[in-house]
Amino acid sequence: MKVKHFLFGRPLSTEALQEEKMPKWMALPILSSDALSSVAYGTESILIALVAYGVAARWFSLPISFVIVVLLFTLIISYRQVINGYPKGGGAYAVAKDNYNPLMSLIACAALLVDYTLTVAVSATAGVAAITSAFPQLVPLIVELSVLGVLLVAFINLRGVREAGTVFAFPTYFFILNILALLIAGLYQIIVRGIPSASIPMPSHIPAGVTLYVLLRAFSSGCSALTGVEAISNATPAFRDPTVKNAKATLLYLGILLFVMFSGTSILANLYGIAPSPTGNPTVLSQIASHLFGNSWLYYSVQISTALVLLLATNTAFSGFPLLASIVAQDGYMPRQFSARGDRLALNFGIAVLSLMSILLIIAFNAKTDALVPLYAIGVFLSFTIAQTGMVKKWMQEKPAGWMSKVFINGLGAVMSFSVVIISLVEKFAAGAWTIAIIIPVLVWIMFKIKEHYLNVARQLKIDIGEEMNLKNTLVIVPVGGINRVVRNSLEYALESNPPEQILAFHVAITKDEEEKFRKKWEAWNTQIRLETFYSRFRSIKSPLLRFIDQIQRRVGDKYEITVVLPIFITKKRWQRILHNQTAYFIEHALLTRKDIILVKVPFHLES
């Protein structure tokens, strides 16, 4: 208990669960670490899809980045409208729940849960890649380091992150500063020395093999750079007044920052003719940084800030997943444990499930970011699509002033997001997207089954408080293994609330001889309780007891409530437990699975 308090802190009372209101300068870094950190792997994902088709093919990363930036601003404008429409936040699930049948909102929920899990896995492995780019001797440990990163963030979240506050703003600003420094250094070099000779010019003709298929695949990989842009709209209520205005402004800043940082790295990668390493080490961002900063402290600063912001992005998923799971659990579509808050008010169950799933992913994919990226984006853009179409429905229903342009904007967002879903599914199907195409429907089906179960339970539990209580007579069965203090305790308990004629002692003998002997001893004891003995050829107590109960139930019908009193040994020390037969445990299990039997456990505490 003391260890627990030391590690996780003292319990918090429920009142402590108050949303803290954030100013913009603090909300921006905390809510956009996921989106901004994508800069660490966005450009690289595009290049990986092109690298097989020669140097000239890599030039196409520029137009592809441009399309992604267009998509980015469409999404930013669309999500500014989501903030308007849903000032209470809640994200895709809330929008879908409000505007659709449960099916659509559960699809959004499943997509988001999968997406959060992938965010953890992708960010942790990309963060480790930033470290190993600077320290290649750590490459053999990438799986261990990624898992360690996840566990660290999980641990912080189990403690409850509330206290961290401003500390969490630091890594994002640090990362922004570093990337901006990189861009300025690049710009300066061009001004001083002109375009580097390594830069890849626009090819005069399309290189062999670079089909539309290849370009679309590179585009869908690059869309991973846009994951996380929805975070601000989800958390609108966390902003200080005027909430909506502040959230919208912050979202715009995010858009501009992401645009500058992402397109800047894409341009720099092109200027230095950088090819992604087949092992993923060093990363493209690390190659750019070492081109510009050599081996100076500035290089290490870029790498460390990248790792930190990615760790913080992991943290975003660790607050998003449990919160969503808790809301959906309250709606009855997920196990209730997801909505129970622990001592520290953290949603422990969700944190544990998220850690476990993402660690399994990291291990299964050997901590390779580029192997995980194909699975990414689909879930994100599926939830974007559902949120945006939900908004379209909302505007068309409510018809506020200027609803036509609102419908157009969200409609455009929806069409573009849906295109990304389709392109990603088709292009990445064989590379792993098929798993997402299976997992999301399966999750939705499971959630419906869970809801069905909870509804069934509620129906079965409902009572009419006007109805009379239905009291039966009780018949108490006390299995007796011998004549000793434990058995006497059980008999005393039975006699305290019941007349002796409603109590039956039950003994199982292994041999006829033993049966006879026990009967004599019992009579000598003179308890006035009737003894029933059974002879068990197969040395089992459980089955004769069940047979005996069967006989009695057949005889007395359901006029009597049957109670079985089981003595339980409680040993003083834990290890002593293995010295006692676990018969009582097996009998308990068998009795509880039968109908209409009440079980009484009379503990006997051994003193040594």
Next chain:
Amino acid sequence: MKVKHFLFGRPLSTEALQEEKMPKWMALPILSSDALSSVAYGTESILIALVAYGVAARWFSLPISFVIVVLLFTLIISYRQVINGYPKGGGAYAVAKDNYNPLMSLIACAALLVDYTLTVAVSATAGVAAITSAFPQLVPLIVELSVLGVLLVAFINLRGVREAGTVFAFPTYFFILNILALLIAGLYQIIVRGIPSASIPMPSHIPAGVTLYVLLRAFSSGCSALTGVEAISNATPAFRDPTVKNAKATLLYLGILLFVMFSGTSILANLYGIAPSPTGNPTVLSQIASHLFGNSWLYYSVQISTALVLLLATNTAFSGFPLLASIVAQDGYMPRQFSARGDRLALNFGIAVLSLMSILLIIAFNAKTDALVPLYAIGVFLSFTIAQTGMVKKWMQEKPAGWMSKVFINGLGAVMSFSVVIISLVEKFAAGAWTIAIIIPVLVWIMFKIKEHYLNVARQLKIDIGEEMNLKNTLVIVPVGGINRVVRNSLEYALESNPPEQILAFHVAITKDEEEKFRKKWEAWNTQIRLETFYSRFRSIKSPLLRFIDQIQRRVGDKYEITVVLPIFITKKRWQRILHNQTAYFIEHALLTRKDIILVKVPFHLES
């Protein structure tokens, strides 16, 4: 259940547990497979200890084998006297229990348990080595094959081996025939072609490095060939009348067979100048066989018979370990589960423990026989020593006719066995014998602790049947989470045996508001049962309940028996269990560890 019956057979009734009486020709192979199968690795163990000191050093395997044969006959004669003295069998533990304080018999017991475990591991790996010598492509699978062998024998034993009968005699005779064929073929070749040129002659001077230390180490390794010679004396009652005479004769036959087979292989190994392979593959026996039989079917016959007899030796340990553990458990020095017979009358717990331990050993030692051998022998010869000194004590106390010569024979056996223990301990200490030197005392200490616990329990359980029953009033606490059918069931149960004023409903509210609401609903229900509400700032039900019970116990003292009624959800399908909070389970655990609280579980069976 059907699967269980198919795999393990139908349950057997207790009467089926009758010792089968065996004629000599059947007892010999069944009881001596352990001893005879040592021929498969005995000579090899000696050679491994010498191989580092050049070809000439290997000649010393001959005089070492001779000393081991002398030791063999001393043991045979000594154990023939054990048969005389203990016609009821029982082995070292029985002899020690009869002649010593418990300490000595527990040391014998621990030594034997360790020895049985090693027998399984050594025999299984040596059996697999016989197979892989013939089929080297299986070498990468040695661990898997050894584990499979152990699991196979464990499975047969869980079914109960009784049915096997004569089938088990076959592998030993088959092995004896094969080894004799090998010896005859070797003799024939010498007669026809003379001494082979590869044979190692007696060196004119002791080779460099061959110290007494080296020779003693080779000797102690070779003593592994003598493990299992005690098996016949342990099982004397299994012989047909005249029991003692038959057992003694069979033991003599075993001695002669082992002498011929062991010294024969040692001589053949010397004649063909065979060096043990550093990987243990092919085995020395396989090398001899391929020298004499080439690649003919006779070679494969030797290898397969070796593997079979070693599997049977494993089986010997699988009957010895559980039986010994069961006897010691009945004496109270081991957990009682060891003496419980399963449906098929097999000692399942002992079989399971033995399988687990030996599989762990096989995995830890990578299925290398020569790595396991240093641990062997010590346990065996320690138990030999205790048995023989026990016999000496017995003869000196009883002083039967000719007791002086009896004392001399058993005394000689004891001295020689003890010498082997000391030599093995010293020579093999660093190679692993230190683990045995730790494990045996630890096991003995644990056994004493167990006995102490059982004695304490017995003392605490004892009652005087003349004493009056001590009946208290009961106070029933029913935790109520809401107003529903589950709660009504629990209240009905409470009301059936108790007046309403002895019942307290207990509710935990998370907010003050909820507390008020619930109180109103309760009053509307009008159950005549008093409601106590608690407000929990930390969202826990367990701790307020425990505090409440504390308060009550302080108020009423021990005049009242406190009963807590817990409703238990029994879901229709297993997977549904995770959809319900496990609160009841945690509450149950907390209540059972407190004194003087009786727990009533009222199951509520969900219909869907």
